[in-house]
Amino acid sequence: MKKFLLTKKTMIFILAIFFFCCPLLLNRYWVDVLNNVGLYALLGLSLNIILGDAGLFHMGHAAFYAIGAYTAAILNTQFNIPILFLIPMGGVLAALFGAIVARPIIHLRGDYLLVVTIGLVEIVRIALINDVFGLTGGANGIFGIDRMIIGGVKIRKPHHFFYFIYLFMIFTVFIFSRLKQSRFGRALNYIREDETAAQGSGINTAHYKLLAFVLGAGWAGMTGVIYATKMTIISPESFSFWESVIVFMIVILGGSGSIAGVILGAFLIIGLPEIFRGFAEARMLVFGGAMMLLMIFRPQGIIESVPQLYQIRNR
Amino acid sequence: MNCLQLREVTKKFGGLVAVQDVSFETPPAQIMGLIGPNGAGKTTIFNLITGNYGLNSGQILFYNQIISGIPTYRIVELGIARTFQTIRLFKNLSAIENVLAGCHCRMNSGIFSSMFHTRKHHAQENHALDRAMKSLTFVGLSDCYELKAKNFSYGNQRLLEIARALATSPKLIILDEPAGGMNDQETLSLIQLIKKIQTQGITVLLIEHDMRLVMQVCENIVVVDYGQKIAEGTPEEIKNNPKVIKAYLGSDMDSNTNPVNDKF
Numbered sequence: 001m002k003k004f005l006l007t008k009k010t011m012i013f014i015l016a017i018f019f020f021c022c023p024l025l026l027n028r029y030w031v032d033v034l035n036n037v038g039l040y041a042l043l044g045l046s047l048n049i050i051l052g053d054a055g056l057f058h059m060g061h062a063a064f065y066a067i068g069a070y071t072a073a074i075l076n077t078q079f080n081i082p083i084l085f086l087i088p089m090g091g092v093l094a095a096l097f098g099a100i101v102a103r104p105i106i107h108l109r110g111d112y113l114l115v116v117t118i119g120l121v122e123i124v125r126i127a128l129i130n131d132v133f134g135l136t137g138g139a140n141g142i143f144g145i146d147r148m149i150i151g152g153v154k155i156r157k158p159h160h161f162f163y164f165i166y167l168f169m170i171f172t173v174f175i176f177s178r179l180k181q182s183r184f185g186r187a188l189n190y191i192r193e194d195e196t197a198a199q200g201s202g203i204n205t206a207h208y209k210l211l212a213f214v215l216g217a218g219w220a221g222m223t224g225v226i227y228a229t230k231m232t233i234i235s236p237e238s239f240s241f242w243e244s245v246i247v248f249m250i251v252i253l254g255g256s257g258s259i260a261g262v263i264l265g266a267f268l269i270i271g272l273p274e275i276f277r278g279f280a281e282a283r284m285l286v287f288g289g290a291m292m293l294l295m296i297f298r299p300q301g302i303i304e305s306v307p308q309l310y311q312i313r314n315r
Numbered sequence: 316m317n318c319l320q321l322r323e324v325t326k327k328f329g330g331l332v333a334v335q336d337v338s339f340e341t342p343p344a345q346i347m348g349l350i351g352p353n354g355a356g357k358t359t360i361f362n363l364i365t366g367n368y369g370l371n372s373g374q375i376l377f378y379n380q381i382i383s384g385i386p387t388y389r390i391v392e393l394g395i396a397r398t399f400q401t402i403r404l405f406k407n408l409s410a411i412e413n414v415l416a417g418c419h420c421r422m423n424s425g426i427f428s429s430m431f432h433t434r435k436h437h438a439q440e441n442h443a444l445d446r447a448m449k450s451l452t453f454v455g456l457s458d459c460y461e462l463k464a465k466n467f468s469y470g471n472q473r474l475l476e477i478a479r480a481l482a483t484s485p486k487l488i489i490l491d492e493p494a495g496g497m498n499d500q501e502t503l504s505l506i507q508l509i510k511k512i513q514t515q516g517i518t519v520l521l522i523e524h525d526m527r528l529v530m531q532v533c534e535n536i537v538v539v540d541y542g543q544k545i546a547e548g549t550p551e552e553i554k555n556n557p558k559v560i561k562a563y564l565g566s567d568m569d570s571n572t573n574p575v576n577d578k579f
Contacts, residue, residue, distance in 0.1 A: 175430050182429030182436060183422050183443075190416050193405035200365065200399070202391030202420030202483050211426060310411050312448055312460065 020166070023159035031158040033274045038165035039227055041266035044250040045172055045259065046219030051248065052256035052305070053185060054212040055192030057110055060117035061247045063101075063124040064217035066239035067094040068224025070128065073142040073234050074135050083148045083229045087222050094221020095214045102213035106206055109195075121244050128236040141235025145228050161230050168226065169263075172219065177259055181308055188212055189257075246270075253294060255301025264302055316379060318343040318487055318518040319364070319395075324373035324383075326359055326542075333359045335542045336373070341535070343486075346509060346519040348533035350526075350553075352562055356542040357522045358400055361489055364520075365397050366390045377487070392420045394486035398476040398493060400522070406465040410475055413464050414450050417482025418443035450482040451475075454508060470501040477508070481517075488512060490521040494528050506532050530554070538562065 023031050043065060050058045068090035075081045075089070105116045131138035148155040148164070155164055179185050187208045190198035199205050228234050246269060254265020276283040294302070317340040326334040334356045341347045349357050362368045364375055366387040375383040382390055396417070405413050422443055428436040451457040454474040459467070467475055473493055480488050493509070494502045502525060509532050512519055523529050529536065530550040538546040538553060540562040546553060553559055 178432050179426075179429050182432070183419060183424055183439070184426050184429040186412065186415060187419060189408060189412075190405055190419075193408060194403050196367070197399065197403035197405065198416065199387045200367075200391065200397055200403070201416040201479055202388050202396075203416065204386075204388045215426075307409055307463075308412070309461075310409075310444060312411075312444065 020163075023162045028158045031162050033271060035158060035161050035165055035230065037266050037270045038162070038169055039223055039230075040247065040250060040270045041263045042165070042169055042172060042223040042226075043220055043247045044254065044262040044266050045169075045176055046216045046223065047247050048216075048251050048256065048259070048262045049176070049179075049188070049219075050212050050216040051251050052258070052262070053180070053188040053192065054209055055188075056209060056212065057114040058117045058213070058216075059114050059241075059244050059248050060119075060121035060124075061216070061220055062239040062241070062243035063117075063121040064094045064098055064220035065224040065227070065243070066124050066128065066236075067097045067217075068221030069228040069234050069239070070136055070142070070224075071221070072225040072228040073145050076146050076228075077142055077144055078135075080146075083146055083225065084150065087225045090225035091218040091222035094224065095218030097221075098213045098217025099210060102210055102217075106209050106213070118241060118244075121239070121241050125236050125239055125241070128239070136236075139236060141233060141238075143233035145232045145234070147232070148229055155229070161226075165226060168222075173259055173263075180259070184208070184211070192257075249291070253291060253301060255303040255305060257305035258301065258303045261301050261303030261305070268302075316343070317341060317376070318345070318378060319520065320374075320376040320379075321360075321364075322374040322376070324360070324363060324375060325371045326356075326363055326368060327371050333542050334363065334370075334539075337539065337542070337544050338373075339537045339544065339547060341487075341518055341520060343518055344513060344516050345534050346513055346521070346532050348529045348536040349520065349522050349539065350524075350529060350536060351539040351545075355539045355562075357539060358491060359542075360539070361397065361491055361520075361522065364390075364489060365395060388420065391483055391485075394484070395489065396480035396483045396485035396487070397489040398473070398480055398491055400491040400495070402469075402472045402476060404464040404472055404475060404479070407463060409461050409463055410451060410456060410467070410478075411444070411447055411460040413475055414447040414478050414482045415443055417450065417479045418446050420483055421446075446484075447482055450478045453481060453511070454478045455504075469496040470498065473497065473505075474508070477512075481512070485517060487518040487520065490519065490523075492522055492524065494523055494525045502528055 022034065043061060047061045050056050071090040071093045072083060072086040075086055076083060101120055105113060108116060128136045129139050155161060187203050190203055191205050191208060195205050250265040250269050251262055253269065255261025273283055273287060320340040321338050323336045323338050324334055325336055337360060349360065351357050359368065363370050366385060370383050374381055377393060377395060382393065405416065422439045424436045424439045448457060448460065451460055454477055456471060456474055456478060464472065464475060477493065494505055497505060506528055509519055533550060536548065536550060536553045537544060538559050545558045545562060546556045
């Protein structure tokens, strides 16, 4: 058993090294595709806490993504605050926004919550188009967002972003997988399984659901900042309801609750259509069909969330 | 001092009075039974005690502290644990994870120590695992701690629920029909288990339809019918109480004046 785990670990390690050499072998276009996959994977991972772990049907994730991106864009273009500082700041503001909007709707269940969160993402998008407080630049958006400078290197080429995004992803996976194996992660799972029983076992369900929203929103906000500096120009249409649907699909299709599943989901949903671009219109048809079949025959997603193993001592 | 005290508790659902002016008290480490015909309001009383429902009037005290009106998870923290009439386990999680849910309220590691797995996190996790295993061993399910809850037999699912409740380190445990769906053999060992819970100094309040179990384990019994308390006493007293017999079997007078019977 131990030997098997070791080989599995080394295999992942080798794959990771190979993956990190990708930018050397691929052209700019494909590296950029991988960057998009990475951004969506980050969004998927942040939604996974809310949707996969806590089981809250939230289809307005693009709203938090937008808050992060616009925070960075406004503060950077108006006050010249460096983007690197704005990553945590965008996260905090998105988390704050998440806490404020989630608090009154947190008691809603299933489909009711879904409808409300769809409304949320539309409200944010329309507010951005209408140029609230004269800050968001209306339908044109904001342009001229700075690049990051890390250790004297300006992060601007696709392969720069590749390393930045995937290192941030490793950090995210590290944090989130540890959260899963903790009191916090278990509490979310109990809520997903049976909220009444969770409460009856002494879990403050409203508190944990709110925490899930805050954490998910914060991470989506940080991803939004990275998106803003990658594009240098952002506009409301990047944060439409459709974006929320895509992230939702990534989580459900990849395997809700499974970190590996969500990352795979991002590769399939964002990466595959690019690979089959040559087939023009037919690719979306095939893609849609494949998705339906998958949901019929494997509703738990491609990679199922693995049950956690516990080491029992003194037995 | 009483462990649990209900003072003229009333609960209405719209126009329906589900529980009306019910009062009783339970001394510490006693096994008390709550019985009555179907729909008498027994489970409603449980839901009032655990804070699942808010009450319309009256008071519920737990060791002289008013607990009516505070949220369920706080009541669990104070020391009242429960099981459900319709089993409510986390079906897709393993037995040990189900029981760890009970340990949750006795841990206090926050989100950041969870994120970075600090030393405090490890210490608490190990402690919780020990406690959860102890709880599973107590009900006799420690061998299958990795089995998913949904794969347990009906009787064992009830035991697992009791283990989860015990893991909260309660002072009072509330069992809603613990023998429901159990065979004779399982019921017999349940009787032993309930007595064993009592020896730990835990007060037990239970609803049960299996009269053999009630009469064997309960030291004191409260009978409710149509939301009102109609009798209270030892098993012997309850068995011979005419009001109780009437509630369960109906009286002659009832059948004579029953309009349905008149028609035929």
